[in-house]
Amino acid sequence: MRLRPVLALAYFAAAAHTAPALALDPRPARVCAACHGPMRKDWESSSMANSWKNPVFQAFLADAKSALGETALAGCVPCHAPMASVLGDLKFESPISHEGVTCNFCHNVAAVDPKANPPSYVFDASDPNLMRGPYADSDPGVAHGFVYSEIHTKGDFCAACHEHTDPGTSVTIDATHTRWKGSKAAAAGKQCQDCHMPPSAGQASPRVSKMNREKVYAHTFAGAHSPAMLDSAASLQAAVEGGRLKLTVANSRTGHAIPGGGGGMRSIALEVTFFDGAGAKLSAVPVETYGTEFADEKGKSPVPKWLAKKVARVNEIPADGVKEEWCDVPAKAKKAEATLTYHFIHPAYWAALSRRQVDLARHQPVVMARASVTLP
Ligand code: HEC
Ligand code: HEC
Ligand code: HEC
Numbered sequence: 001m002r003l004r005p006v007l008a009l010a011y012f013a014a015a016a017h018t019a020p021a022l023a024l025d026p027r028p029a030r031v032c033a034a035c036h037g038p039m040r041k042d043w044e045s046s047s048m049a050n051s052w053k054n055p056v057f058q059a060f061l062a063d064a065k066s067a068l069g070e071t072a073l074a075g076c077v078p079c080h081a082p083m084a085s086v087l088g089d090l091k092f093e094s095p096i097s098h099e100g101v102t103c104n105f106c107h108n109v110a111a112v113d114p115k116a117n118p119p120s121y122v123f124d125a126s127d128p129n130l131m132r133g134p135y136a137d138s139d140p141g142v143a144h145g146f147v148y149s150e151i152h153t154k155g156d157f158c159a160a161c162h163e164h165t166d167p168g169t170s171v172t173i174d175a176t177h178t179r180w181k182g183s184k185a186a187a188a189g190k191q192c193q194d195c196h197m198p199p200s201a202g203q204a205s206p207r208v209s210k211m212n213r214e215k216v217y218a219h220t221f222a223g224a225h226s227p228a229m230l231d232s233a234a235s236l237q238a239a240v241e242g243g244r245l246k247l248t249v250a251n252s253r254t255g256h257a258i259p260g261g262g263g264g265m266r267s268i269a270l271e272v273t274f275f276d277g278a279g280a281k282l283s284a285v286p287v288e289t290y291g292t293e294f295a296d297e298k299g300k301s302p303v304p305k306w307l308a309k310k311v312a313r314v315n316e317i318p319a320d321g322v323k324e325e326w327c328d329v330p331a332k333a334k335k336a337e338a339t340l341t342y343h344f345i346h347p348a349y350w351a352a353l354s355r356r357q358v359d360l361a362r363h364q365p366v367v368m369a370r371a372s373v374t375l376p
């Protein structure tokens, strides 16, 4: 068995991507869909399937290239276009390179070392037709080989891309896996898969195999783009104490901090709007923002993750944790309305993306929680 370790390379050390073109014949998702229709249908509209085509990613990739040169690309592909990475296809000649995090990639990963820095995955290029998955008693007939893979059933699998410290600068870019490890959900045995690929009883290959499975995992990878997930992620309460407004933000349902990662892209804003006795708006006050901001060598912040030389600010709502914020009440205010708004893209980058006419349809801010209180 020929195993090729692939490191999620640091952005700057990525210049020499010398992966040889492999005699590898990976199948596009379309081929798997002949027998695994439901998985393909779920996956198709997920962020993972679009991790390369995503117009916002492409816009930032263009920025990264103009700041660091063409070689910046090699630092992004291990996570955003892993097939291009393992095929050594940095010209994106193979259609499968465009498929983002795709079936034949994940199901050929033989090992993940979440403790490595950055975490690394091992892609088994020797036999792209050998599927690694959760069943020891699979029944794919002649369709493909199979092997039970414990790592696919564990959150450590996802660390391959959802945990990232730049070894050059020691800046932690993403710590979703570490945050999950320390959560009550992880202690109770809840894996990333349990929340982001929620299982249900059914068949893994409905048209081909009659095997009834207790658990078939959805391939939606629903996260912040799923209204149901975002709605339930945080709660917000408003109260008046000692003449001041007290806001309590709680994160009890996610298995990690929120924002859940995002490499400095995401931020959550807590704002309050005050109204007078007649219901007229008096003022809107930004109270707090949650997320991570990086600074470059000159101290400019926020900057995108590939320019990060240090962490300028980290303020997350921890897993199972609560944040209490206070706000002065203006004279004449009779009502306060608080909102917690999720920004997929840090507001600092928004105007420039709009000017460039980048399609921001999937990145419109979403209100996650509201609370209102009558003031004495
Ligand atoms: C991000 C990685 C990833 C991608 C992309 C992915 N899978 Fe999976 N798949 C998994 C994991 C992890 C499991 C096992 C989940 C568990 O048991 O906890 C799984 C399970 C399966 C199973 C077993 C039945 C089930 O759903 O539990 C099949 C079949 C499967 N995947 C097919 C596909 C197909 C077809 C595609 C592409 C349309 C695909 N997978 C894309 C990670 C992935
Ligand atoms: C010709 C039909 C067919 C095609 C095409 C096909 N599969 Fe399967 N596959 C099956 C059947 C049948 C099973 C067994 C289901 C069961 O045992 O419940 C299976 C099982 C699996 C499993 C579970 C393996 C295990 O041991 O846990 C994975 C993962 C998987 N397929 C992934 C894929 C991927 C990825 C592709 C495309 C590259 C693909 N399959 C293409 C029919 C097919
Ligand atoms: C090969 C790298 C890779 C692996 C392995 C991987 N992911 Fe991802 N994932 C990504 C990238 C890249 C994105 C961001 C795509 C974008 O926004 O363009 C992403 C996005 C997501 C999102 C965000 C969805 C949204 O719409 O907000 C969730 C949830 C997610 N992944 C869950 C998982 C889980 C669970 C696993 C393990 C079963 C996993 N990922 C494994 C690379 C990976």
Ligand code: HEC
Pocket: 155, 158, 159, 162, 176, 177, 180, 185, 186, 190, 191, 192, 193, 194, 195, 196, 223, 224, 229, 230, 232, 233, 253, 254, 255, 256, 257, 258, 259, 260, 261, 262, 266
């Ligand atoms: C107990 C359920 C649960 C577990 C376990 C869990 N998540 Fe989440 N995750 C959520 C919810 C709910 C959200 C939506 C809130 C949000 O986006 O911050 C989310 C959001 C995300 C996002 C999206 C975006 C973001 O930046 O805010 C990513 C990526 C993600 N999770 C990855 C993971 C990975 C990887 C693991 C395992 C290491 C994991 N999650 C474990 C519930 C869970």
Ligand code: HEC
Pocket: 008, 009, 011, 054, 056, 057, 060, 061, 064, 072, 073, 075, 076, 077, 078, 079, 080, 118, 160, 161, 162, 163, 164, 174, 260, 261, 262, 263, 265, 306, 344, 345
């Ligand atoms: C170690 C894996 C990894 C590497 C390397 C990486 N990314 Fe990411 N990237 C991710 C993950 C995972 C997410 C989604 C995180 C989340 O939702 O919490 C993401 C999200 C993004 C987003 C936000 C996308 C959106 O639509 O919200 C942009 C933009 C982005 N990355 C650009 C880049 C660029 C450009 C590079 C190369 C210079 C790069 N990334 C390198 C894993 C990686």
